[in-house]
Amino acid sequence: MLRVTQGSSSDSAEDASGDLNTPSRVSSLRVERTLRLLAGFGALRRDQLESFLLTDATLTSGSRRVVTHRTLGELRERGLIQEVALPGRPSRASRGYALTEAGHRLYAARDAAYPRRRIRPAPSVVLLDHAAALAEIAIAFRDAALAARDIALLWECDWEAVARIGSTAAIPDAFVTLERGGWLARAFVEADRSTEWYSAFGNKVRRYVELYRADEWRAALATWPLVLTVTTSDAHARSLARVAERVARAEGGTRIARAFRCTSLDE
C-alpha cells in the first residue's frame, strides 16, 4: 500500500496495466496508484492524495495540485471515482474522493484479496471520516520515515493485514512495519475519531486479546506487534490507554496489556 525504503524517498513502483493502460494525458502509474490508494483507505482528500502521489516530486505547489486534479479527472471520466463530502467542515476543503462501484469492481478484479464487502455504490459518512483520519496517520508515519532517512516503512491496509495474520478475530485498520539497522518494529494501527464509546473500544481490545490467544498470528509474526491506537487529542489517548490497560490485563494478562499503546497525531 505504502512503502518507504531506506535511503530513498520514493514509493514502490507498481506496474500500470490492464484497463488503466488506455491512452490518456496523465501518467497511468499515477492513475493506478490512485485507484489502489482509494481502495486501501476508502476515501482521501485531494491534499492527502497529492501527498501520497507526489512524495518526492520536485514540483511547485500549484503544479502538484494540477497533476493530482488531472489524475482524479481521468478516473472520474472513466466513472471509477466519485466526489464525496467529508463530514465536519462544510467547506470546499472537506471534499473527498472514493471509488464508485465500478472502481471497486475494477480494483477487485486485479487484487484477489480485496474484500467483496467493500464493493458498494457509496461509502458511509462514518467510513469517510475514519478514512481521512487513517490517511493522516499514514502520512505522519511516511513523513517520519522520510525525515529519518534510515527507516524502512511498510504500511499495509486492513485486508492485507488480515491476510498476513491469517485470522479475522480482530481486523486492524492497518498494519505497519518499521525497520532500522536490523531493528524491527511492527504495530497494528487503529484510528480513533473520539466518537467511539469506551465500551466499544473495550470490545475492540478484547478482540485483539482473542487474536493473541488464538496463536494463528505466530506463523506469520515471530513476536506479537504493538497495538497502536491513534486518536485526536492527548487527553482522549490517555483515557483510551486506561481502558486498554484495564481490559487487556483482565482478559489476557500483563504481557498482552503492555502491547497496547495510545497516542494522538499531535505527538
Add this chain to the structure above:
DNA sequence: AGCGTAGCCGAGACGAGCAT
C-alpha cells in the same frame, strides 16, 4: 447584514521535452 480581502479550487492555455 453587507462588504472587501485572502486563499483555495478547477479548468484552460501555453511551452518544454521527448519519441516517432
Add this chain to the structure above:
DNA sequence: ATGCTCGTCTCGGCTACGCT
C-alpha cells in the same frame, strides 16, 4: 515536423473570515 505528455501559469468562481 508532428504528436504526445507533463509542468507551469493564469483566470474565474467560490468560501472563510475580519471589519464596519
